[in-house]
Amino acid sequence: MTTGATLLEISGLKVDRGGVQVLDVAGFSLRENEFVSLIGPNGAGKSTLLLTLMGLLKAGEGSISYRGRHVGAGRDWLDVRRKMSMVLQEPLLFDTTVYDNVASGLKIRGLSRTETAGRVAKWLERFGLAGMAGRSARRLSGGEARRVSLARAFATEPEIIFFDEPFSNLDAPTRQALTEDMDRILRDASMAAVLVTHDQSEALRMSTRIVVMNGGEIIQSGSPAAVMNAPVNEFVANFVGMETILEGEVVANVAQQVTAAVAGVEIDAVGPYQPGEAIYCCIRPENVTIALRTPSGPTSARNLFPAKVIEISSLGPFLKVRLDCGFPLTSYVTRESFTTLELYVDKEVFASFKATSVHLISQRRN
Structure with a gap:
C-alpha cells in the first residue's frame, strides 16, 4: 500500500488520568492509506493513545495536528472527528434494525434520506449483510454484530478509522474471515487506520507499520519486518x-x-x-x-x-x-x-x- 500525505500528527503528548501520567509520547504520525497497529502488554497505553488521537481524552501537554493544522478545542475537534470513525471491542448496537444502526452516523452528519439509503446499501453489501437490513440487531450472532459495527463505521466514509480490539472474543474462523474482509475493504476504500490488538499475527497481516508501546511510551515503530526481526531492546x-x-x-x-x-x-x-x-x-x-x-x-x-x-x-x-x-x-x-x-x-x-x-x-x- 502506498502512503500519502500526513493526516494526523502528535508531538510531546502527555496524558494524566486520576493524577497518574498514563501517556508520554514524544511523537507519532499517521499518513494517508497507512495501517498502523499498536501492540504492547495490558496497561501499555494503547487504548489511551487511541482515545487521545480521537480527541475523546484531553492531553495535559503537547500538540495534535490534522493535515498540518493544529487542533485546539471545541469546534476544531468537532470538525476533525467528523473525518474519523471508531470500532470498539463490543459492537454496542442500538436496539433497532441493522439498517438503522448502519445509518445512524449518516443521520448525525445530516445526509439526505436518499444519500443515506444509497450509502447504507453499499456498505451492507460490502460486509455481506445485504439481506439483513430489516433484521433486529438483537438477533445477530457475534460475527454478524461485528460486521454491522464495521459497516456503521465505514458508512461515514471517514479518512481515518480507529479499531480498539474489534475482534476479541470471537472464534478463530470468524475472526479470520472478518479480518480478511476488513483488510480488503479498507485498502479498496483508501482509508487510514489505527488498530489496537493483542494478536501479533493480525498486526503482521494487515499493518504497514507496527508501534510497540509499554508504560505509556512508544518503544519502537517500524515496518512489521523491522519490529519482528530487529527489536530495539530486550x-x-x-x-x-x-x-x-x-x-x-x-x-x-x-x-x-x-x-x-x-x-x-x-x-x-x-x-x-x-x-x-x-x-x-x-x-x-x-x-x-x-x-x-x-x-x-x-x-x-x-x-x-x-x-x-x-x-x-x-x-x-x-x-x-x-x-x-x-x-x-x-x-x-x-x-x-x-x-x-x-x-x-x-x-x-x-x-x-x-x-x-x-x-x-x-x-x-x-
Whole structure:
C-alpha cells in the first residue's frame, strides 16, 4: 500500500488520568492509506493513545495536528472527528434494525434520506449483510454484530478509522474471515487506520507499520519486518516472540562478522558491535533447524550445536521444541517434520541457525 500525505500528527503528548501520567509520547504520525497497529502488554497505553488521537481524552501537554493544522478545542475537534470513525471491542448496537444502526452516523452528519439509503446499501453489501437490513440487531450472532459495527463505521466514509480490539472474543474462523474482509475493504476504500490488538499475527497481516508501546511510551515503530526481526531492546524482543534471548559478549568482529561468547560456546552473527561489548543474541524459533545428524555437505548455517530435547508443546499446526545446547534454544517444527524426526523428550539431535538469523542488541539499550 502506498502512503500519502500526513493526516494526523502528535508531538510531546502527555496524558494524566486520576493524577497518574498514563501517556508520554514524544511523537507519532499517521499518513494517508497507512495501517498502523499498536501492540504492547495490558496497561501499555494503547487504548489511551487511541482515545487521545480521537480527541475523546484531553492531553495535559503537547500538540495534535490534522493535515498540518493544529487542533485546539471545541469546534476544531468537532470538525476533525467528523473525518474519523471508531470500532470498539463490543459492537454496542442500538436496539433497532441493522439498517438503522448502519445509518445512524449518516443521520448525525445530516445526509439526505436518499444519500443515506444509497450509502447504507453499499456498505451492507460490502460486509455481506445485504439481506439483513430489516433484521433486529438483537438477533445477530457475534460475527454478524461485528460486521454491522464495521459497516456503521465505514458508512461515514471517514479518512481515518480507529479499531480498539474489534475482534476479541470471537472464534478463530470468524475472526479470520472478518479480518480478511476488513483488510480488503479498507485498502479498496483508501482509508487510514489505527488498530489496537493483542494478536501479533493480525498486526503482521494487515499493518504497514507496527508501534510497540509499554508504560505509556512508544518503544519502537517500524515496518512489521523491522519490529519482528530487529527489536530495539530486550523488552521488544520478548514481546514479539524472540523465544531465544541469550546474554553474551563480543569476542571478535571482522568486517561485521561477529563472534559472541555465550555460555561457554561461540555464536556467529552479523552486526556492528565490537570486542568487549555486552550484547543479547536473539533468535526467532522459526529460524532454528533440527536435524538427526550433522550435515554431510555444505551448509549456510554457521551455527551448529549438539542438543537434547527438553520439552515439546503444541502450537496448532506447529510444535514448539525446547532444546538444551549448553544454552537454551527454541525451535518451531511442522507436524510433518516432527513425525519424520521422531522427536521425544531427551532425544539427542543437532540444532542449527544462520549467522544472519541472530539479531544482536546492546545490553546498554535496556
